[in-house]
Amino acid sequence: MTPRPKKQTQRPRNTDRAPHLAIECVTPELDASRYPVKRVLGESFLVSADIFKDGHDLISARISYRGPEDSQWRYAPLTFDYNSDRWHGGFPLDRIGRWTYTVEAWTDTLRTWRSEVEKKVGAGQDVSSELLEGAIHLEAASRRAKFGEARTTLKSAAAHLRNTEVHYGLRAAEGLSPSLIALAEEFFRQSDLTAYHRELVVQVDREQARFAAWYEMFPRSCGLEGCHGTFAEAAEALPRLAELGFDVIYLPPIHPIGTTNRKGRNNTLNASADDPGSPWAIGSEFGGHDAVDPRLGTIDDFDNFVVRAAGLGMEIALDYALQCSPDHPWLRQHPDWFFVRPDGSLKYAENPPKKYQDIYPLNFWCKDRKNLWAACRDVLLFWIGHGVHTFRVDNPHTKPFAFWEWMIADVQRSHPEAIFLAEAFTRPKRMKHLAKLGFTQSYTHFTWKNTTWELRTFMEEYASPSVLEYYRGNLFANTPDILHEYLVRGGRNAFRVRLLLAGTLSPIYGIYSGFELCENVPVREGSEEYLDSEKYQLKARSCDADGNINADIAALNRVRRENRALQLYDNLAFGGSDNDQILVYAKHSPGNDLIIVVNVDPNRVQESTVHVPISALGIGHEEYYIVQDLLTGARYTWRGSSNYVRLDPASQPGHLFRVENSISRNA
């Protein structure tokens, strides 16, 4: 038996391009670089990687990165951490926009040579041959130095290494000098430079993308009793909102409203002549998405409104609702942008068997989609031109994912300051996907999370390391569409609980008008819709009506501005409680540690031993420390993890403690 080997004469291809080093597990990286991760201006961007090669050579590595307008790569060193067997480094994010980064590594031939020669010298071995190799390294470096003192130094050092008249021990001593190695490294060629096989992107937003208090208002409700309000009248409400500490004033659509099939009060099908209609039925004879409702004023009035807000340190956010009333100019100008029935008529919106005859959806995959998508984008550019840089996007999950990814990137290329808030209430995976596609912030299911277990599970998901790379939950405590039963049943105490939770669980949160007055009458038992919803009618309010929680809001927003820990997203740590009506969590930032304790029962006094996540705050198990309630000023001495609280919802919804210097540290 003499089996013959199979002939296989093929030789390996591409050995020239085969990577010499392995670079893996680069972080942060989202879905294999398919989507950018998110950061805000001013942060230091930390990058880590596993890097290794075969054999025993020493290696070096760096981050290579490029800012939004950089034409050249820049470099930041990566250093090795033995315990994690991992390389770490970072660079400052000093501009907004999209940054590109990757990791590179190479064999550190010079340090490897130096280390081996040192070991041999230490063992008393003859290193003559090794010194010749060193001379070759130095000569190569000197050639790359081309001229000047460096070249001379390297050349003469190489000659010295070759000088067999001197004992190799003496030559080695000079050849191993750190300054000589450092000089040679300046002109070192990384012959096996290996780059991670993907380039990654980080979207750097302005800080308001992560930290802001939002207030939603209908400017048309700011008129005199019974009259349609104007931008000029709405501007008079701005100083009050600035005093309450809001950063962003979000307006539902301000465009002309369709009259055909207009909805009446409480969503009835037959509007009377003086019903203002739903602002989301966009478009009339007065124009479409780039026009203002003439009842609100002119575009100049709007500009003045924006300027007035800016003067108060606030910015205006507009609603971006890509749908049309039957009277929108696009229906006549571009009927091919809509869904067409077999009989040639256009299709209104449906969710069978429900019909929404006052709204026509756009057909984003129509043949003329390029012009449609561009027109949708141009709407945003129009408003950006009018000083609006933040957009609350209506129902993005009913428009194509591909549209959002293109549109947001296209707008942010020229306007990296633009912020997009996704209003998608759908399955969590779809909401997360929209965030990956580029939405700066996202609404959440916060309004439906009211027990301590629900709140903790919910926030631990959204504040988990992998999710917070791209998802920033904007915790709205109510919206024109969502009046939760918790508020209906719990009344004013419940409003105070939800305000405290929203404003401390996330650095971005918001309320919709009337929350400060504890408005909580649903259109009918069990409904989440408001009675006499402002979506369909004007709603006059007295901003300091009895029972308002303006003082709570102002205090919370002041505390948020004064405490860095409340401005960050990735610093939430939950504690425990022996009473399931009491939620405990900590927010840590250097020099600013907060402990928040909330009684989610709006009706009864609750007391408990709570268990503070002291390891997240660097507090010892036996350590005494003082906590000061930033809302009431009260101080308590606490010790270690377990401490006692008692919260009466009639007086306060919870504690917002700042940890003062611990007693043992002061001692």
Place this chain on the structure above:
Amino acid sequence: MTPRPKKQTQRPRNTDRAPHLAIECVTPELDASRYPVKRVLGESFLVSADIFKDGHDLISARISYRGPEDSQWRYAPLTFDYNSDRWHGGFPLDRIGRWTYTVEAWTDTLRTWRSEVEKKVGAGQDVSSELLEGAIHLEAASRRAKFGEARTTLKSAAAHLRNTEVHYGLRAAEGLSPSLIALAEEFFRQSDLTAYHRELVVQVDREQARFAAWYEMFPRSCGLEGCHGTFAEAAEALPRLAELGFDVIYLPPIHPIGTTNRKGRNNTLNASADDPGSPWAIGSEFGGHDAVDPRLGTIDDFDNFVVRAAGLGMEIALDYALQCSPDHPWLRQHPDWFFVRPDGSLKYAENPPKKYQDIYPLNFWCKDRKNLWAACRDVLLFWIGHGVHTFRVDNPHTKPFAFWEWMIADVQRSHPEAIFLAEAFTRPKRMKHLAKLGFTQSYTHFTWKNTTWELRTFMEEYASPSVLEYYRGNLFANTPDILHEYLVRGGRNAFRVRLLLAGTLSPIYGIYSGFELCENVPVREGSEEYLDSEKYQLKARSCDADGNINADIAALNRVRRENRALQLYDNLAFGGSDNDQILVYAKHSPGNDLIIVVNVDPNRVQESTVHVPISALGIGHEEYYIVQDLLTGARYTWRGSSNYVRLDPASQPGHLFRVENSISRNA
């Protein structure tokens, strides 16, 4: 103030190719498809994905896959699981080699249409217009049917839907018939078919890649006392090894051994004339990696040895050690394949300050690397031609990663049955990386894991879901290089413990000759090297010497063959124990549930309440069940999780229980 919007006339590109659906989190996928995952022949391959699109349309999805020699894609359906919001499917792996797979999804226009019409009909709405849309769908399907009964059926159904003389309700009833929809779907064009953006690979190995008992032996030690053994003599040892139940007989290098700088007994530098030398110093005047040491016999003798093993149901594994003795033919034929000193001489191996003057490493990045890599590959093809399909690869972490990835894929393309075992004892990330590059199995740090905590931590890492996709740990209990202190101090009892652990923690394990005789004398106190190591001298053994554990080995290997749960890798679940000398774990497979309890203290009786991972075995908390010790035959009645054990190392190292039908199930 009238700011002008920035002009941006650019229209979106590539809307035609923009994906309509989102496909994410496809599993299994290793490092974003950079490396294949591993499975064995006969398994069903399960694929899952998150799939969604905007809006409310229904979607369908499938796996598309291609076997090793398939020219066409095949398809397997994916079905939606509401609870996990995830799609699942699978297909059978019925051939060894590399399979390609990905996920595709599309809008199910027909089912969406049907569902909407049903809802409208249910609400009593006029669906005339919707029926015309249905007719258009059916007509399109009929055109794709081209001819035959299907075309006729679809055309006439469409005509019926258009027949306004019939009430729309009646027409709808027919148009919604499941058989008609099913027929139309056969000819449906998936106009928005979206494929996951990566194609993935699964390497399908033969079952021995995952389940085998290995035995390492030096054939040269099989001669008569004091004489160099031959293949013919070694063949006489094979029946005994077959009776002990081994599947793979692994031979250290069988090639001619260099004489220059040959190592003597106990790794001394001055070999005497009759010292056989280290088999890893490969190459002499008699040939290199594709020759056999003439003292062992001829290549025909080797072929006979392989055939003899095959007749006993065993296969031979060879060592693949890519290094050369000073006398290897390659040093003369291809001096450019080695590292060259400045004076032109070739470099022996070093790990400064240690020198290995009997071994020359290959320079895998030399200029002639294509021929070098091909020559290394051809060595394997030569031995495959001689009936060897399993290779234990010596120190792969000292050769380039790129070489292994190319070589293994290249060999397995024509020889998918080839198995490669990586012998890399280095940092875990490098070991895992080699497994990702293609090594079928890998050595582990098992020999150094002796406490229950070490064993559990170690195995939980290697049996974790992400790691077992690509890493199969071959648990060698000893090797010619590793005699652990645990065996030195613990003696025979310790050998029995380690055997039981190795053979039950992993479906692949091995021992090196002498383990069955409990050989445990180190070359010096504290050393892991054997005294009179077989690496440097012949070692005569009496295979049934006093104190042997042959019976344990035979019993364990029999139980392994009889119990499917011990043949799988991904079914390990640890339990707990109140005594940290006792390790508890379960292995589950359908109809075959095992509970293993090991006393890792070789010196003392240990007893404990142990906590069985009953959820992994489907046993209820209060349920009674009988466990039978497959090694002793003893039966016990256990209940729920917590049960009592007492183990005397002098009599048995542990229990290997099979769970018999539980009492409550039998009742």
